[in-house]
Amino acid sequence: MAPVGAGLWRTLRAHQVYGANTDVGKTIVSTVLCNAVQRQKQRAAFLKPVSTGALDDADDRHIERYGAGTLTKCLYQFDEPVSPHIAAKSKTIPRDDDLLASIHKTLSTWARTDIDFALVETAGGVHSPGPNGNSQADLYRPLRLPIVLVADSRLGGISSSISAYESLLLRGYDVQSVLLFRDDYYQNHDYLGEYFRNKSIPLVHLPAPPSKPLQMDADALKRDEEAMFKYYRQASEESDILRLLDELNLRNEQRIEKLEEMANRAHDLIWYPFTQHQGMQAKDITVIDSAHDDYFQTFGSGRTENSESELRPTFDGSASWWTQGLGHGNPDLALSAAYAAGRYGHVMFAGAIHEPALSLADNLLKALDNPRFGKVFYTDNGSTGMEVAVKMGLRVACDRYGWDASEEKINILGLKGSYHGDTIGVMDCSEPSTYNKKVEWYRGRGHWFDFPLVKMVDGKWKVEVPAELQEDLGSDMDFNSLGSVFDLDQRLGSETSQRYKKYIHDTIKDLVDTHGMKFGALILEPVILGAGGMLFCDPLFQRCLTDVVREHPELFSSNAPPAKESPSWSGLPVVFDEVFTGLYRLGRPTSASFLGVHPDIAVNAKLLTGGLIPLCTTAASKEIFDTFSSPEKSDALLHGHSYTAHAMGCTVAVDSLRTMSEMDKDGSWDGYRADWREESTLTETATPEVWSVWSNALLKDLSCAESVESVFAIGTVLSISLHDEQGAGYTSNAAKGLQQDLAAGGDQFNVHSRVLGNVLYLMSSVTSKPESLKEMERLLRSSLT
């Protein structure tokens, strides 16, 4: 099923009518509005997606009779005056997606006619269940039509109206107007008028409609009909109603105007991250009106031949810089965040504790499942978390080895192509590259190993050894499955492993003994080096590197205690930067687990909050923590940000971790796992479980495409490396064509993607729908094969 786009039309003002409760007069209010439109010589239309109640009393019939020519339509009709989810039990139920698609199609069709104004009426209150039992506020959210809220004029109506409003806001709806009946005894319109005025939302009160006749004889019915006609005639001429229609018209126009100028204004005001602005034009800026699940709703990227809505779904193919996990606009996370804001705001963390920070530390340590870890340090993002990790690592090495760091240069041991963030301290942990080399204070401090890469070429998994390393490490290796690449129990006994270790050992020995280098920490991004170009490192190489460092502490200092006597870390403290690769990005709670290594320090961010809000953790062993213990305050880790362990982030993170862990266990990903298990068991037995949301068949096909150099997929990540005759690297334009094809999209949606030189990667959330991924795969095949 294609995702439905949000609705916004130039020629049609379409609103969704929600009631603060059932029986507040939604249909009467709708009829008044439609009457007023029709009387102004414009055309109104009324859509009831799902109607419950006796046929002859149905809302669309009412408006047909009294709507002064309003076009009416009902998509699904149920007879019982109960919630649609109960009424629907006895009938064929439309799927939520079908319902949305029908609404969108109806409105788009209307937009092509002379209809100016349309109302889409809901049933009952905002959270009354739709036909499949989902709250209407959630069900209709993808359309995100501006809301006409019909408030409740009865006793208790102040409360239900405000709560309904809050429930709509929690889901990112824009409430554009509030209407209700006048009741001079309860005076809700007074109270609510002021309430909504403070929020710049116009509230209009209408005279109460004539009471229903007690008897239903023909005379009474006739009098009732006359009274209703009179009521609608009068109500639809009230100046407040006419003003409101003007206001709604204006808001629709202004919304489109704002969207139209947004790219220009952004081009004028915003200094974009990681962006060379020269040559960048306003039209290159994606205007995001809202987002839902995997999709941005983007303006100006419409394909008018298919739909006249100004907004179009665009798949968030970079998972918003690798953060997205549980879907945009997730109402559960929004509510968790709001709860934390309401309970705490942000509270001081130094010397204090609050429940979300404690729960997260506890749950995170359980998820990381590393017996070394005992302490959690909070910061705001991956870069600051890595700064903390570096400070921890350098301190413990200098402390054990007796180095005076103010006198000596202490280096990092790592891999070429590493990336750990943009603050200058962690920039220094990477070798000179496009990213950092022009930063005035950048001073790369380290040695970075080149390494063998895992990739699928022409339908075959292989480990490719860089030419200049083949003498030491041996030549390229073929594998029958990705699982077998990760079969480290097996591979550690191989000759390759011996070669890797010898090469690593000798290199370090040379750096230390011959070049006098001192090393303070081993820092790795396990499995995939992300920003460096989606480099999939042979896990055996990373494992051997860690093993050599830990088994040969004597390499780093003659002071080093022998490996066996080392209390916990040995050789160098091992820091894993799992900011990108951790917490289910690659299908597992940790990427360390792929290597079978327990690091001494690990950094997590991005998916930690499910993709909602910045937060970072640096987990460390108790022994590393103890090194900072002293009677001197100045020996402490004097690092801390204002919003350290902010309650909203921690609360959302607790929920996100729990949700992802439940999905891991409840079989949500079993379809993907089965696809990959098949690949694995076809070839050999008992290899470690490695899987991806991207299909094996896709990988095979893409890897054989002419323009493709290699591909890989693991977890939610798909990486496509394209041939570039000018050479690979960050400045390559090889992937631009594919990126443009994806951006143009297909019938259903466009695709936002990011490239790293000649590599185009795609990343889903952990909740992406299989249908969305199938369409993505179709688009990829259509562009590349």
Add this chain to the structure above:
Amino acid sequence: MAPVGAGLWRTLRAHQVYGANTDVGKTIVSTVLCNAVQRQKQRAAFLKPVSTGALDDADDRHIERYGAGTLTKCLYQFDEPVSPHIAAKSKTIPRDDDLLASIHKTLSTWARTDIDFALVETAGGVHSPGPNGNSQADLYRPLRLPIVLVADSRLGGISSSISAYESLLLRGYDVQSVLLFRDDYYQNHDYLGEYFRNKSIPLVHLPAPPSKPLQMDADALKRDEEAMFKYYRQASEESDILRLLDELNLRNEQRIEKLEEMANRAHDLIWYPFTQHQGMQAKDITVIDSAHDDYFQTFGSGRTENSESELRPTFDGSASWWTQGLGHGNPDLALSAAYAAGRYGHVMFAGAIHEPALSLADNLLKALDNPRFGKVFYTDNGSTGMEVAVKMGLRVACDRYGWDASEEKINILGLKGSYHGDTIGVMDCSEPSTYNKKVEWYRGRGHWFDFPLVKMVDGKWKVEVPAELQEDLGSDMDFNSLGSVFDLDQRLGSETSQRYKKYIHDTIKDLVDTHGMKFGALILEPVILGAGGMLFCDPLFQRCLTDVVREHPELFSSNAPPAKESPSWSGLPVVFDEVFTGLYRLGRPTSASFLGVHPDIAVNAKLLTGGLIPLCTTAASKEIFDTFSSPEKSDALLHGHSYTAHAMGCTVAVDSLRTMSEMDKDGSWDGYRADWREESTLTETATPEVWSVWSNALLKDLSCAESVESVFAIGTVLSISLHDEQGAGYTSNAAKGLQQDLAAGGDQFNVHSRVLGNVLYLMSSVTSKPESLKEMERLLRSSLT
């Protein structure tokens, strides 16, 4: 009026009963619960704070009759069956604070008796207005009693029940149970049962109560009474109700147990920011259960002689590390945050735009009111925002002066005691200090001027010149008011100004010419250097420093264009770190305005989001931006964090800026302003407006206290420098005594404060209540004078 504490008692389970709507049967449900408690040989009590409706039908009367011995009490009784805010119009209205205090007092009194279980019933729905017109959900929030939510079993009740639940969560309430009547036609209990089960909230459905008799003759009333007695007897024996009571009991116990072990668990798991853990004990950790307005609700800090609640209000005297502006648990900000989460989640920012990011950039530039600024760069916190500022500054200087920074050391010009954050790059912008000198990669790169300080000593404002600078700068100066210290128009013409400028000029010339230093940026915290020890720099000195740098570009390079020809920045790019001092912390939108300087780059964070969530902006001039423009991607500012310009932060920031700016204009701070204007006009005319929430009289008194070396206040900041015979500085313990006195608090609340060596500072939010500040002043006087 004293702030009310949150309610939590060991021997009394107290709950607040909210209804999903009016007329859902709150009182009947309460009566069932109280009956069940009483029948279990425990004691129940029922408190109706505000009752509306005919006297003989009042809820407390009902429960008196049917409650099986339940103790009942009503605090305020109004006759009309309308919202309390309307009923109250004809009667003396209790203030909200009085109402809360009465409830708290009643419950505390009950807790000292044999009462085990208490219900505090609200009127109408969750948002029904209290006597003063405020929503009850807001009004009762400071008590934050666990909630019994009575859901609505009628048509539409699913929606109103879920919306009511969401409104409660938005305010940080814990809903501990949901009850409603069975209705086999609408089956709301089925739907809601599953809904709340997914949230681990027990839902219990009760048989519907007997219908009211249609006639009110004596017989009918008697039959009704009998039916009600029978109903209560049966309902209160339902096993679900008994299980629920056990569950509520357990939750109260577990809540206290969790709070009791929280400090120990935190001591075990958390690596605290800026904390030397040696000697730190679990008991030193403040356990924060929730927070509201200016107060944490802390556990274990109670003064049992006054109140038996386990929670006590503790004034957040560090404004949670200087972030807090609009009060903890602010429901407007919580709703804004939730709206952004619901509309976007977080969406990709590189190459994209969304409304909150654009609005914030626009509104921020208007608030900063600096004609130089044209661009906004987003990051996550002050430290990362300053990293960006440094990268900007160094680049433009190196570019203009033709320096190859990879070969040469480029320095920062600044002030001693500066602090710009904890990432290593910005640590390098400060001189060696306790904070940074032990960080292995720290390399201070700069020159930092010592400077004259503004302080009040013995009731007199003075500018104190460090002894070793007196030869150059002259001796200490007295001022009649703080306003006159800021009268730079006047002071720039003085001899002092000439001396300042000459000293600064000659020093820079010497550093460059004799010592060969190269400078890339001037970086200042305008007015107050915060983390360095609340150092209040003579604004004239900062102004002269900026003027000299801009008027004498030739100091820095022979390549420099003359000041008059310089297109915008001249000499060095001037960076203002307003992370702490900006956005109304000192009573004005910018601290730059105190100096009359337009910096080239400015960094804002902390108060930017009103104290809710991390976000930072680096504003820069168009010319600085253009320096990064080139055909080479690698010349761009390749900096960016995953959650750059996250929608929640930007949305909350837009609201916070607007709120603070409205307060600035609508006279919210006029009382404070008047107090300070008086000081000023008593002595001289037309000095610039400088004011503080802390009273002039307090400053005078404290500054004369024996243990006090000096004081100052400006905006929301109060700083008290204490005599220390062992010398001042970060390691001093001189302020410990005062800090302990404040922590012990008075009758009303405790005070959390932070010290910087011998300086204790206090900071309010911009919405602090004058009564709270008065009590704070009383505590200070009582400790110091």
